[in-house]
Amino acid sequence: SQTIHQWPATLVQPVGSPLSLECTVEGTSNPNLYWYRQAAGRGLQLLFYSVGIGQISSEVPQNLSASRPQDRQFILSSKKLLLSDSGFYLCAWGMGPGANVLTFGAGSRLTVL
Amino acid sequence: KQEVTQIPAALSVPEGENLVLNCSFTDSAIYNLQWFRQDPGKGLTSLLLIQSSQREQTSGRLNASLDKSSGRSTLYIAASQPGDSATYLCAATLTSGTYKYIFGTGTRLKVLA
Numbered sequence: 666s667q668t669i670h671q672w673p674a675t676l677v678q679p680v681g682s683p684l685s686l687e688c689t690v691e692g693t694s695n696p697n698l699y700w701y702r703q704a705a706g707r708g709l710q711l712l713f714y715s716v717g718i719g720q721i722s723s724e725v726p727q728n729l730s731a732s733r734p735q736d737r738q739f740i741l742s743s744k745k746l747l748l749s750d751s752g753f754y755l756c757a758w759g760m761g762p763g764a765n766v767l768t769f770g771a772g773s774r775l776t777v778l
Numbered sequence: 779k780q781e782v783t784q785i786p787a788a789l790s791v792p793e794g795e796n797l798v799l800n801c802s803f804t805d806s807a808i809y810n811l812q813w814f815r816q817d818p819g820k821g822l823t824s825l826l827l828i829q830s831s832q833r834e835q836t837s838g839r840l841n842a843s844l845d846k847s848s849g850r851s852t853l854y855i856a857a858s859q860p861g862d863s864a865t866y867l868c869a870a871t872l873t874s875g876t877y878k879y880i881f882g883t884g885t886r887l888k889v890l891a
Binding site for chain 1: 812814820823827867877878879880881882883
């Protein structure tokens with residue numbers, strides 16, 4: 666069966682510090698991978714999606730970046746965090762052009778102070 | 779640009795009541811529509827997936843319908859229980875060839891015992 670892991674679950678970082686959130690998927694090959702952010706009182710905002718190794722599509726201009734160094738690994742990074750980067754970050758995977766269920770990880774809660 | 783709206787934003791009902799959650803989307807050229815449940819501080823769990831060629835899907839006490847021509851989907855919950863209390867989100871997948879899932883802002887449901 667397929668599983669998705671996200672870590673760390675909780676992170677408190679000072680403004681200007683770097684960020685690295687990691688997401689891995691098990692039990693499948695060549696998944697589409699997604700990073701979403703959920704800010705308090707707002708819906709899910711699609712940040713990045715990837716259809717293959719090294720292929721990253723960015724949806725929103727920001728100081729975040731994403732990388733996919735391996736087929737089932739998706740990393741969200743920042744060189745210098747802003748207060749506005751605080752939120753709940755969710756990784757998800759699906760197969761095909763939206764043909765299958767989108768499965769989410771448990772999320773990473775980021776607080777920037 | 780596809781926009782997804784959910785009404786109402788919040789709903790409080792007594793236990794045992796049947797209820798309907800609404801989801802509207804602006805572009806009828808969707809590939810599928812999914813309903814998710816999110817418990818506080820947790821990731822999203824997929825409830826039902828309706829392909830664009832389908833009119834409805836059922837799982838236990840849940841029934842989701844899709845009317846592409848009117849840009850609407852509804853989630854019907856029968857005989858609501860306190861354990862149904864959560865935020866319910868719908869997501870529309872853009873037409874085949876793209877990989878984006880656009881989410882509504884959710885309906886926060888509270889079922890009172």
